[in-house]
Amino acid sequence: MSQQVMTWKKKGSVGRQRIRMAKIEKESHRQVTFSKRKAGLFKKASELCTLCGAEVAIIVYSPAKKPFSFGHPNLYSVLDRYRNNASSLVQQKQPQENEAARSELSFVLSQLEEEKKKKGEAMRKSSEMAKWSVEEMSLLQLQEMKSALEDLRNIMVVPSPSSCSSSSYMNMSSDFSSNYSFGYGHAFSESQMQM
Numbered sequence: 001m002s003q004q005v006m007t008w009k010k011k012g013s014v015g016r017q018r019i020r021m022a023k024i025e026k027e028s029h030r031q032v033t034f035s036k037r038k039a040g041l042f043k044k045a046s047e048l049c050t051l052c053g054a055e056v057a058i059i060v061y062s063p064a065k066k067p068f069s070f071g072h073p074n075l076y077s078v079l080d081r082y083r084n085n086a087s088s089l090v091q092q093k094q095p096q097e098n099e100a101a102r103s104e105l106s107f108v109l110s111q112l113e114e115e116k117k118k119k120g121e122a123m124r125k126s127s128e129m130a131k132w133s134v135e136e137m138s139l140l141q142l143q144e145m146k147s148a149l150e151d152l153r154n155i156m157v158v159p160s161p162s163s164c165s166s167s168s169y170m171n172m173s174s175d176f177s178s179n180y181s182f183g184y185g186h187a188f189s190e191s192q193m194q195m
Contacts (some may be wrong), residue, residue, distance in 0.1 A: 030063055038062075042070045055081070121153045 001069040038060055049072040057078035058070040069075050115181045125148055137145070 027063075034062055038068055045070050046072070057082070117154045122155050126152060 024033055041058065045058055048054050049056055055078050056070065056071075056072050057075050059075075060068045062068065071078050132188070134142070
């Protein structure tokens with residue numbers, strides 16, 4: 001037997017080759033390529049969303065000027081977030097700002113409680129003074145009353161808004177006038193208290 005050597009010829013397929021990046025001249029080929037590439041692009045975007053939890057928005061116009069879009073979770077929410085980039089910054093700063101606001105609120109509320117206590121003490125003192133009859137008071141008692149009224153006025157004066165940390169500080173001095181009547185139809189003024 002004679003030995004015959006057979007040689008196999010490889011089939012002449014081109015295989016997968018790099019495609020030249022240039023505009024496809026033929027209209028029908030361009031449309032087919034667009035459809036295939038668009039599907040591949042949307043598939044990759046979907047995979048990116050699934051694997052990484054990314055929010056993605058893609059808008060593509062075909063050669064025929066027809067729009068195609070992909071969005072996850074939806075196109076409009078991603079576009080709104082892109083347009084209003086501040087919303088992502090607000091979400092990052094929000095916990096810090098909330099903490100600062102809470103601490104300022106706590107400070108202002110503690111000051112308000114102190115002022116309420118001072119006001120309550122002043123009201124208690126003034127109600128005790130209202131029971132006194134001025135005609136029956138001695139000079140010493142009248143001087144004590146004057147001093148108490150001056151203390152009351154000083155307690156009721158609220159610091160200016162520039163010295164407070166909050167502009168919404170309550171002005172409690174509006175409850176009293178300088179000529180406050182303590183009863184028995186008498187109103188005290190500076191001239192009467194100088195006795």
